[in-house]
Amino acid sequence: MSDSNSTDFINPSTFILLGIPGLEAAHVWISIPFCAIYAIALLGNFTILFIVKTEPSLHVPMYYFLCMLAITDLVLSTSILPKMLSIFWFYSREINFSACLTQMYFILSFFAIDSGILVAMAFDRYVAICDPLRHSTILTNPMVANIGLAVVLRGIILILPYPFLARRLPYCRTNIIPHTYCEHIAVVKLACADIRISSYYSLSMAFLFIGMDVSFIAVSYTQILRAIFRLPTKDARLKTFGTCGSHLCVILAFYIPHLFSALAQRFGHNVALHFHVLMANMYLLVPPMLNPIIYGVRTQQIRDRLLQPLLIKEPKVFSW
Template sequence: MSDSNTTDFTNPSTFILLGIPGLEVDYVWISISFCTMYAIAILGNFTILIIVKRDPSLHEPMYYFLGMLAVTDFLLSTSTVPKMLNIFWFSSREIDFSACLTQMYFIHCFSVMESGILVAMALDRYVAICHPLRYSTILTNSVVAKIGLAVVLRSGILVMPNPVLASQWPYCRTNIIPHTYCEHMAVVKVACADIRVSSYYSLSVALLIMAVDVSFISMSYIQILRAIFSLPTKNARLKTFGTCSSHLFVFLTFCIPSLSSILTHRFGQNVPLHFHVLLANVYLLVPPMLNPIIYGVRTKQIRNRLLRFFTCKGT
């Protein structure tokens, strides 16, 4: 292993993931926290999927999008946590070069996909609240399918250049990556080449996606808020606002850590490395854990199905 860290090579057969440099003594407690969050994410998202699938009354656009979000959350967390726990528990730090690039692609692909699904959910709420009589004619099953396909294609196409470019750089100094997973900038920073093309492209795509998605969601909720304040009764306003506030909270818990991680990687030279790595893990773990909890608690139909399920189990 020591030889592979220093000898010259253009394409290393493996990379070495260090984990969280500087926090090695805390790996047990960190791993327990991450494992707990992962378990909650898996259980919660599978529960959402099962409820939506089994209940015909939930076969509506809102719940289809929620199901898409649950699948994406499951895949996003699963693309990082198993390898991360291997590092913490078994010191299994090696990852194959092609496996690293594959992990890089899927992590960023699922992140972009999640943002797109949240935009679709904002569109769903806009139509439901601002055009309730036309809801079923606007968001038909075919339209929902097309939106889902567009979200998948957007993420897949925009993220693809990242691993393609990363595979072209020579890695002739080291194959050690100070991270828990193959994050794009963490990988290309160890290349002995001018990586500005990779850096500029990934940053431009990240900021473009963030700007477009935030703009769409903001416009949707401006119209939604106008519709809410025009409702005749206070109870109706509170009920409608409560439904939308959960979606806004979900978007913020995903958007803020994600943007912070992106900017810290490029402009946070004075930020401790362990803080950045922890932040990069938080934005991949916390939203998948919180999303099913938030929607399970705030969405009356799902909450009622859960209560009915546990009541039947108890009798």
């Protein structure tokens, strides 16, 4: 009987997601801010997509990349929040093994796509400021589409080994995941086999996506700042730098929480588990909420289009 149970458990049909370990009694209360984050992310990103679609003046590369970012953020937050809320509200903790690996794949791939889009937006700002006369000839619509396709294919293909490496591992310890979603490390740690291949691949992909993307963004903004400081007047420098303000805020909102979570996971061995889980959720869920707010507040065209229905139109005066 024990041998049979052990054999069945090597490939578990389901995993159990605990939510936030240690804070189970507060799950309902914790769900309120998370639900608000999700609602704001949905409303904000769909609003961005609607405004850009209906406003012809926004049909330029900068806003095409912004739409790509909005779609990616919608998929990323939807990959996490519905299941998390079902755990918090309905105690629906079971998740099918294949569904778990699928969720893992979607989270990792769209996080990588998000990072790639930020690089593409940095390139757009670089061309617009450092070579403005050629901006329309370099970033044509086909070029924007090719960049978007390359970013998506990079995320889809390079993340594909994650679920396959996780599937081939034997799971004979437990099927309980102390997390709100199927995080890669939390899943493979349950395996009763050598996980070095998965760990090394994860480390190399982290270096590729985060390290290289941040490096490309840093190089772009180094050139942008050099071009800005060559401008003759302070007003011109401030106005030009202001065109990068929204993108810089989005970059900081995306990478800083992830860096903080990675450092806490690497060096915070004495930090409570629930803190690690909360941080792992925040760095994935906060940027999709903040991005449309940042662009809505800082971008004049989006702000004007958003406030247009609220403006009181003066009545027409007819002369006889």
